[in-house]
Amino acid sequence: MKRVKIIEEFPIPWSEATIQAFRETLLAWYDQEKRDLPWRQTKDPYKIWVSEIMLQQTQVNTVIPYYERFIEALPNIQALAEAEEETLLNLWQGLGYYSRVRNMQTAAQQVMGEYGGQLPKTAEALRTLKGIGPYTAGAIASIAFGEPEPAVDGNLMRIVTRLFEIGEDIGKASTKRQITAYLYQMIDPKRPGDFNQALMDLGATIMTPANLTPELSPLKAFDQSYQHGTAELYPVKKSKVTVTEHSFLAYILMNPNGEVLFRKHGEGELLTGLWHFPLIEQTLVMDEATEQEMLEPLTDWLTGTDLAFSKEQFHLSLPQAYRYDREQLLRHLPLVKHQFSHRLWYVQLVPVQVNQSSNSLSGQLEWLTLEELKTYPMSTLQTKLLQRWLPDLGV
DNA sequence: AAGCCGGGGAG
DNA sequence: CTCCCAGGCTT
Numbered sequence: 001m002k003r004v005k006i007i008e009e010f011p012i013p014w015s016e017a018t019i020q021a022f023r024e025t026l027l028a029w030y031d032q033e034k035r036d037l038p039w040r041q042t043k044d045p046y047k048i049w050v051s052e053i054m055l056q057q058t059q060v061n062t063v064i065p066y067y068e069r070f071i072e073a074l075p076n077i078q079a080l081a082e083a084e085e086e087t088l089l090n091l092w093q094g095l096g097y098y099s100r101v102r103n104m105q106t107a108a109q110q111v112m113g114e115y116g117g118q119l120p121k122t123a124e125a126l127r128t129l130k131g132i133g134p135y136t137a138g139a140i141a142s143i144a145f146g147e148p149e150p151a152v153d154g155n156l157m158r159i160v161t162r163l164f165e166i167g168e169d170i171g172k173a174s175t176k177r178q179i180t181a182y183l184y185q186m187i188d189p190k191r192p193g194d195f196n197q198a199l200m201d202l203g204a205t206i207m208t209p210a211n212l213t214p215e216l217s218p219l220k221a222f223d224q225s226y227q228h229g230t231a232e233l234y235p236v237k238k239s240k241v242t243v244t245e246h247s248f249l250a251y252i253l254m255n256p257n258g259e260v261l262f263r264k265h266g267e268g269e270l271l272t273g274l275w276h277f278p279l280i281e282q283t284l285v286m287d288e289a290t291e292q293e294m295l296e297p298l299t300d301w302l303t304g305t306d307l308a309f310s311k312e313q314f315h316l317s318l319p320q321a322y323r324y325d326r327e328q329l330l331r332h333l334p335l336v337k338h339q340f341s342h343r344l345w346y347v348q349l350v351p352v353q354v355n356q357s358s359n360s361l362s363g364q365l366e367w368l369t370l371e372e373l374k375t376y377p378m379s380t381l382q383t384k385l386l387q388r389w390l391p392d393l394g395v
Numbered sequence: 396a397a398g399c400c401g402g403g404g405a406g
Numbered sequence: 407c408t409c410c411c412a413g414g415c416t417t
Contacts, residue, residue: 173396
């Protein structure tokens with residue numbers, strides 16, 4: 001079975017004595033402090049099932065009146081299986097996630113047809129029912145049937161990662177396996193349902209996401225993050241960084257000596273110290289763009305550099321082959337996509353001829369031959385641009 | 396693995 | 407106001 005396998009994969013770093021002490025401490029706290037909730041007055045698996053489905057999506061105080069009303073209207077699995085859809089939706093109205101009550105009815109019909117009207121007792125069998133995943137299966141199996149199954153929800157993940165200072169992303173399947181494996185080894189086989197509910201209560205009231213110094217926690221002695229003051233580091237959730245999109249023109253400025261203008265990115269700039277074609281943030285060149293419009297961002301930028309640029313002195317143009325053939329030009333302006341951790345760049349390459357070179361260059365700008373250019377420190381982005389422009393250069 | 400589902404609460 | 411939350415299903 002899965003249990004044995006994942007325990008072998010992730011043995012808990014606690015002695016038997018520590019595990020025993022942990023169970024006793026946690027359950028003593030629960031016996032003292034447990035919340036008095038309607039679904040804790042019953043051992044009816046159906047009622048526990050209903051409460052768990054509702055609690056997946058909504059907080060306890062909101063759930064209570066819905067739970068009471070639902071149980072009164074549909075007091076058993078058969079009633080749920082036979083209910084009109086309209087009845088279901090009325091009972092669920094305001095809770096959201098209406099597919100869940102539909103799934104629950106499908107599962108009730110499964111139970112009537114395949115399990116003789118009785119919920120199966122093992123987590124594995126419960127999982128075959130529509131809408132019952134690992135968490136809900138563990139909750140029903142432990143609370144209603146006394147099976148030693150953990151019910152791993154967000155509360156338990158937070159608590160376990162803090163207790164053991166587990167710094168892996170809890171979104172990863174392997175981290176969930178580790179947390180589940182530890183809980184299999186921690187769970188009290190004599191009171192598995194209370195063990196799970198104790199951790200849920202603790203997570204909801206004391207070891208909350210925001211409470212980083214849970215002075216009232218009964219688990220302080222077992223809690224590495226509390227001992228080390230590192231609670232804020234757990235759990236690790238891979239943040240969905242908002243990726244902002246930017247578009248640039250990368251000008252390949254070629255002088256009569258066969259050299260290309262290269263610029264070193266300065267302090268405070270992305271990719272500091274690395275050499276790139278001049279990159280100018282600009283909407284991408286469209287089909288209707290004229291040569292003038294394509295070159296304007298470049299002339300504007302050059303005016304502000306130390307190239308002693310003036311429109312009178314320098315003449316910029318697109319390569320001859322492109323000047324009068326718009327279709328060919330646009331086909332040959334390659335677009336390079338580059339993903340940073342926090343932004344997505346679209347960079348369009350624009351080759352440009354300049355009729356004369358300039359001598360007055362600072363250290364930030366250099367005219368380089370293709371061979372010299374290859375020896376300068378470049379970013380992956382610049383390597384990509386170069387590769388796209390001249391695939392045969394061998395960078 | 397990632398998007399979707401839909402409310403409520405926190406900031 | 408926006409952001410975040412918690413599970414399970416679907417692709």
